[in-house]
Amino acid sequence: MDDLDHRLLGLLRADSRRSVASLAEELGLARATVRARIDRLVADHVIVGFTVVVRSDTQGRMLRAITMIEVEGRAAEAVIARLNGFPEVRTLYTTNGRWDIVAEIETETLEGFDDMLRRMRQIPGIASTETNILLSARKSTVGR
DSSP, X not given: OOHHHHHHHHHHHHOTTOOXXXXXXXXXXXXXXXXXXXHHHHHTTSSOOOOOOOOGGGSOSOEEEEEEEEEOTTOHHHHHHHHHTOTTEEEEEEOSXXXXXXXXXXXXXXXXXXXXXXXXXXXXXXXXXXXXXXXXOSOOSSOO
């Protein structure tokens, strides 16, 4: 990937629905060149999907949180496999430092959140967790 690919990806991250003509104009390229680069990035699995980001105020009052997870021994892959089965877990990250895994969680109610945390903490291999409820976004590059 070159600088142009990185610039193209940045524009697509900001708005993946932008037209090829609009992208080409901003990048100073021909539409065919931009289309070929996008096709190549998809074929090379650099771009693995396109999605819709919905404004948070259109989904009702969703409770969002970040849970840091410490894993015992070498149980990380088994823990990740189990967490992938939780519909409330939106994103999983492996990390370095004190915590082994960070989970982004979303539920509709506080009761559902409490139930999900209880089920999560019962997964074999999870040594400890720390959860922070997300209050309000102060900056976001997604879903402006």
